[in-house]
Amino acid sequence: MIQFDHLRKTYGNTEALKDLSLKIPDGEIFGFLGHNGAGKSTTLKSLVSIIEPTAGTIQVDGLSLEEQRLAIKRKIGYVPDSPDIFLELTANDYWDLLSSAYQIPKESREQRQTKLVNLFDMQDHVDQPIGEFSHGMRQKTIIIGALLPDPDIWVLDEPMTGLDPQAAYDLKQLMKAHAAKGKTVIFSTHVLATAQELCDELAILRHGELIYNGSVKQLLATVPGDNLETIYLKMAGRSGDDQVIGSLEGDDPHV
Numbered sequence: 050m051i052q053f054d055h056l057r058k059t060y061g062n063t064e065a066l067k068d069l070s071l072k073i074p075d076g077e078i079f080g081f082l083g084h085n086g087a088g089k090s091t092t093l094k095s096l097v098s099i100i101e102p103t104a105g106t107i108q109v110d111g112l113s114l115e116e117q118r119l120a121i122k123r124k125i126g127y128v129p130d131s132p133d134i135f136l137e138l139t140a141n142d143y144w145d146l147l148s149s150a151y152q153i154p155k156e157s158r159e160q161r162q163t164k165l166v167n168l169f170d171m172q173d174h175v176d177q178p179i180g181e182f183s184h185g186m187r188q189k190t191i192i193i194g195a196l197l198p199d200p201d202i203w204v205l206d207e208p209m210t211g212l213d214p215q216a217a218y219d220l221k222q223l224m225k226a227h228a229a230k231g232k233t234v235i236f237s238t239h240v241l242a243t244a245q246e247l248c249d250e251l252a253i254l255r256h257g258e259l260i261y262n263g264s265v266k267q268l269l270a271t272v273p274g275d276n277l278e279t280i281y282l283k284m285a286g287r288s289g290d291d292q293v294i295g296s297l298e299g300d301d302p303h304v
């Protein structure tokens with residue numbers, strides 16, 4: 050289980066996370082939703098030790114992140130929100146780098162790497178620099194790297210962005226299978242249909258505050274007949290946008 054207690058993060062004058070407390074159980078797919086800038090990536094980056102929270106604590110399987118940082122990092126596979134990293138390395142060099150950080154010998158990773166590379170159709174690009182890849186190919190490279198060490202906890206920040214329908218489908222199946230084994234899958238998304246399809250539980254953030262934490266089923270039951278998009282927009286969205294959209298249609302910017 051992962052537990053956030055009174056997590057706060059400020060960047061200068063910006064309060065990205067105000068007082069976040071929540072628990073993420075094992076064996077579930079847990080989704081973070083929220084508008085741009087709501088604090089999703091800040092939460093995930095705190096969990097994977099990319100940033101230091103201003104206050105509050107994080108525990109993973111009863112271990113304090115502050116005290117057991119390295120041991121916890123080795124349990125986690127992370128897909129960042131941007132795949133534009135290590136552009137000079139080839140895909141294979143990047144996977145080598147990650148495998149050595151996770152202390153996985155080359156021989157024991159080969160079988161798993163081949164399966165992942167074939168699944169994501171990257172066979173012809175293993176020795177090509179990441180900088181020559183399309184956005185989706187970079188995303189696949191990062192996903193393969195994150196899953197290569199077979200970590201217990203997957204932390205995926207908008208992982209479907211840029212993936213083709215086949216890769217998105219395969220990743221969703223992998224996420225379901227991982228959670229079904231009793232492991233943990235945490236991801237953020239703006240695609241509410243994907244969240245509705247995949248998530249057992251959700252956290253919805255607005256301006257750094259938690260406005261919902263609970264099961265998707267419970268949330269859908271609050272407004273029978275509505276889908277997650279409609280309910281989410283009622284909770285986190287703005288009223289009046291339809292009027293603005295209507296009035297934009299009437300504008301003539303050339304006058």
Ligand SMILES: Nc1ncnc2c1ncn2[C@@H]1O[C@H](COP(=O)(O)OP(=O)(O)OP(=O)(O)O)[C@@H](O)[C@H]1O
Pocket residue numbers: 060061063064065083084085086087088089090091092130
């Ligand atoms: N490195 C940074 N320096 C300054 N402010 C930052 C930094 N990173 C994030 N922020 C601010 O923190 C707030 C939360 O950002 P965060 O990236 O966590 O949002 P998000 O929910 O992941 O958004 P998005 O959906 O756009 O990816 C925003 O106001 C953002 O401007």
